Amino acid sequence: MRPVNIKLYIITFLLTVTIFLAAFLSSAYFTRQRTEELKAMEDKIAIDILSFETQYELLKDSSCKTFNKKSLREELDVLASKLEFLESQVGKQNPEVFRLKRYYSLLQIKDYLLTKKMSDECKLNLVFILYFYSDENCPECQTQKYMLDEISKTNPAVEVYSFDYELDLSAVQTLITLHNIPKQPPVIDINGIIYPPFSSLEAMIAQIADLTTATSTKSTPKKIN
Amino acid sequence: MASIETALLYFFLFVSLYLEIFLLATYFGRRTDIKKEGISCPDTLKEYPSVTIVVPCYNEEKTVQKTVDSLLAIDYPREKLGIFVIDDGSKDSTWNVIQKYRDNPQVTIHRKENGGKYTALNYGIEHSTTDFIGCLDADSLVDAKTLKKIMKRFEEDPVAMAVTPAIRIYKPSTIVQFIQSTEYTFTILIKKIMAFLGAIYVTPGPFTIFKRDVFKRIGMFRDAHNTEDMEIAFRMQAHHLKIENVHNAWVYTVGPNTIKKLYKQRLRWTHGFIENAKDYRHLFFKREYGNLGFLTLPITAILIVGVVTSVFIFVKQLATFLFYKFLHVKTVGLASVATISFDRFNWFYINTKLSILLAVAIFVLMLTIILTAHRIVTGRARPTKSLLYFLVVYPFISPLWVLKSVYNTIFSKKTSWR
Numbered sequence: 001m002r003p004v005n006i007k008l009y010i011i012t013f014l015l016t017v018t019i020f021l022a023a024f025l026s027s028a029y030f031t032r033q034r035t036e037e038l039k040a041m042e043d044k045i046a047i048d049i050l051s052f053e054t055q056y057e058l059l060k061d062s063s064c065k066t067f068n069k070k071s072l073r074e075e076l077d078v079l080a081s082k083l084e085f086l087e088s089q090v091g092k093q094n095p096e097v098f099r100l101k102r103y104y105s106l107l108q109i110k111d112y113l114l115t116k117k118m119s120d121e122c123k124l125n126l127v128f129i130l131y132f133y134s135d136e137n138c139p140e141c142q143t144q145k146y147m148l149d150e151i152s153k154t155n156p157a158v159e160v161y162s163f164d165y166e167l168d169l170s171a172v173q174t175l176i177t178l179h180n181i182p183k184q185p186p187v188i189d190i191n192g193i194i195y196p197p198f199s200s201l202e203a204m205i206a207q208i209a210d211l212t213t214a215t216s217t218k219s220t221p222k223k224i225n
Numbered sequence: 226m227a228s229i230e231t232a233l234l235y236f237f238l239f240v241s242l243y244l245e246i247f248l249l250a251t252y253f254g255r256r257t258d259i260k261k262e263g264i265s266c267p268d269t270l271k272e273y274p275s276v277t278i279v280v281p282c283y284n285e286e287k288t289v290q291k292t293v294d295s296l297l298a299i300d301y302p303r304e305k306l307g308i309f310v311i312d313d314g315s316k317d318s319t320w321n322v323i324q325k326y327r328d329n330p331q332v333t334i335h336r337k338e339n340g341g342k343y344t345a346l347n348y349g350i351e352h353s354t355t356d357f358i359g360c361l362d363a364d365s366l367v368d369a370k371t372l373k374k375i376m377k378r379f380e381e382d383p384v385a386m387a388v389t390p391a392i393r394i395y396k397p398s399t400i401v402q403f404i405q406s407t408e409y410t411f412t413i414l415i416k417k418i419m420a421f422l423g424a425i426y427v428t429p430g431p432f433t434i435f436k437r438d439v440f441k442r443i444g445m446f447r448d449a450h451n452t453e454d455m456e457i458a459f460r461m462q463a464h465h466l467k468i469e470n471v472h473n474a475w476v477y478t479v480g481p482n483t484i485k486k487l488y489k490q491r492l493r494w495t496h497g498f499i500e501n502a503k504d505y506r507h508l509f510f511k512r513e514y515g516n517l518g519f520l521t522l523p524i525t526a527i528l529i530v531g532v533v534t535s536v537f538i539f540v541k542q543l544a545t546f547l548f549y550k551f552l553h554v555k556t557v558g559l560a561s562v563a564t565i566s567f568d569r570f571n572w573f574y575i576n577t578k579l580s581i582l583l584a585v586a587i588f589v590l591m592l593t594i595i596l597t598a599h600r601i602v603t604g605r606a607r608p609t610k611s612l613l614y615f616l617v618v619y620p621f622i623s624p625l626w627v628l629k630s631v632y633n634t635i636f637s638k639k640t641s642w643r
Binding site: 002003004005008009011012013015016019020023024026027030031034037078081082085089142143146147149150153200201 | 239242243246247250251254421422423512515516519520549552553556557558561568569573574575576577578579582583586
């Protein structure tokens with residue numbers, strides 16, 4: 001029987017630990033890169049919103065011509081998608097993800113307030129949906145999310161804003177209080193009216209169609225970009 | 226629960242990585258020896274000891290003739306090589322087929338009541354008188370130079386009590402056989418490394434040659450959960466009898482040509498390993514049993530548990546994924562879900578989880594071992610069709626027999642030969 005070469009066992013162990021560490025550091029590096037990218041995106045969106053708010057103050061009524069709703073929305077959507085992916089990579093409890101998520105929610109509220117203001121000013125006939133979900137004990141949240149994603153994708157007149165009901169962010173909690181959002185997610189607030197979870201995509205589409213028709217008969221939209 | 230799963234996953238990844246690095250480190254440490262051995266092709270031996278090759282047959286009418294013919298073509302003095310063909314109560318025409326060797330002075334044919342392969346081997350050993358005894362499964366063929374190479378090893382290393390050959394798949398023609406072709410090539414290198422480590426735990430049915438003394442000292446073959454070639458190796462190791470390997474002593478075996486047949490064979494092997502490892506558990510973590518007790522047996526056992534655990538984790542994740550896909554389709558329709566979003570083709574969405582990066586490292590090392598083995602066996606280290614089949618199919622089929630083996634062990638179920 002050949003004797004056990006302890007040196008070989010130890011060297012192998014050290015090499016294995018080295019590869020493990022290299023993989024760990026590489027993974028952490030890629031996560032850091034992603035986090036940085038998302039931070040930069042969030043900062044850019046914040047600047048865009050602030051820039052438009054300032055522009056609005058300066059130009060008042062004529063700001064309808066310069067308001068680019070689509071561009072802001074697209075940026076927020078890409079940010080949401082990337083944030084969701086990062087969350088799946090490093091977990092919901094990761095402090096950086098948590099911080100980015102809070103910032104993202106804040107940006108959504110800012111975008112909501114701005115777009116709503118512009119919609120009223122420019123008669124855009126937009127439908128605003130505030131969706132409150134929870135990551136825990138919410139079996140219907142996933143189906144409601146699928147429906148809202150689909151509507152958001154297919155109907156440019158609908159603005160969907162999703163918020164984690166449990167998120168520890170005073171702005172979100174204020175929104176919950178102001179809109180009298182009940183404690184049981186999923187909750188869907190469409191143009192200020194609270195709806196229980198929809199049973200099907202068709203039901204949700206029909207409800208939104210009713211609201212769109214009702215709004216468009218009241219006003220004539222101004223031209224926007 | 227999730228944290229236990231994660232901890233287990235990383236533990237198994239660590240063990241897999243450790244094993245691969247250990248194998249590669251051993252290989253690089255002995256690379257020159259392997260090269261030297263590969264070049265040497267002994268034309269002469271100082272002495273030509275008498276050898277008996279026992280060929281146990283059970284319903285081998287289609288392959289036995291080729292097997293015996295390959296033995297008769299071996300480059301070894303005829304008077305020193307005897308061939309015992311033992312018909313273990315075949316129900317087909319094996320007995321009639323082997324009648325053609327009745328008058329061949331090198332071949333002795335025997336017929337006995339069916340009792341299993343190990344009884345046929347023991348019958349052959351009991352009726353032989355030579356100092357060296359080999360066995361050859363009746364679905365395998367031997368290269369003409371193989372016996373000389375193996376006997377040369379016995380000559381060079383008087384302490385060696387058994388020498389195993391290098392087994393390759395005979396003329397692969399189905400995908401299942403191509404998969405085995407790469408697997409067997411890979412195993413040739415692993416066996417060589419294990420021989421360097423003194424940690425071989427199988428003396429394969431196709432053409433392992435034993436010194437008669439082995440059977441005198443530790444007894445004959447046993448049923449051993451239908452893996453008598455594994456049990457005798459365990460027993461030899463337990464008695465500190467050295468098992469050597471010649472990595473260029475070619476033996477060709479006909480691999481199962483369908484998944485079902487492969488599954489049955491591997492189920493028998495894997496279940497045999499688990500049962501024999503249980504029977505010889507006293508070898509685990511004992512320094513006196515060297516690398517076998519410290520490395521090979523514990524890591525193989527851990528990896529079997531690892532495969533079972535990984536399958537459960539994989540199935541759970543797959544079920545969750547499929548559930549949400551189904552829910553998505555049910556909610557918004559197939560057309561919407563099936564639409565490909567090109568926004569996702571972005572470096573940002575490349576999965577760089579630690580477990581994925583470790584899996585990539587394990588895959589790269591595995592590929593290195595396979596290509597190294599290819600170079601040793603064929604002289605070239607380039608990817609082949611077999612390698613592609615192996616990489617794509619094997620990871621999905623091998624867990625099947627591992628799971629069933631563990632199930633059989635837990636519920637004390639036996640495996641069958643065919």
